[in-house]
Amino acid sequence: MDSPDLAIRLRRAAFNRAIADADLAAIGQFLTNDVVLVAGTDSALLTGRKAQLLAWKREFASANRTVYARLPHRIEFSAVAPIAMEHGEWQGVTLSGTNLASGTYAAKWRKAGGEWMLEAEIFLTLA
Template sequence: MLELLVAAAAAQGFDCSTDHPAAAARATFNRAIREKKTGVIKRLLDEDVVLVTGTDSGVISGRDAQLAIWREDFKNPNRIVFQRTPLCIAASKVEPIATEIGRWVGRPERPDGSEVGGDYTAKWRKVDGRWLLEAEIFTTMHEREALAIP
């Protein structure tokens, strides 16, 4: 299904690639998640950023609310480490904004073979020369539990 969105974006004449500054910002965000660096995450989020979670469609509204969740997550010894992989970033020809379409996966920090993942879309805006996340919507598409070893 995600491939259809990417193909539709290309068919509409959007330059759909991952060769965009938002891709570097996404890589920095992924690294900050792995390394538990809320200060780096803060610098990548718009003050009014909105995140819609993948399974229950919970809405996390605002940079401070999202940072509070990341801080709690980073303390959890059984935390899931999330990685987002952009497949397409299409820049607007009208405003300094871009749409990112990609896949996400979450795996336990202490790998056990389980994972959860799916698709996502994100909206970026260039503010004072930096690309900031304004919105992300995640959809959970698969889950694999660890194999129980007796």
């Protein structure tokens, strides 16, 4: 794939699909081993792929679980390393269609082994 911007946007779309489909195996393919996630409301810190997959597993077990989607607005690329920062909006909607929460986020990506992988995500809950 020639465009790094398109590559990350396609990976983000696939990550969103994996969340919607409750596909833990697919989610794991986007995360580095030491990925970090800072939650939007309580700033809970999830460190590592295993911790994040465990959190998703608990989320997916709920009968009316929340489906989270990240919607990228812009992606900045480093001129000194194979890294990028994605900026956008996120939303959480329950399976029954209730808008639960939304806000903004930033995600750091690193190209490793020919693929863009998530290293970190930080969320801010606004609504």
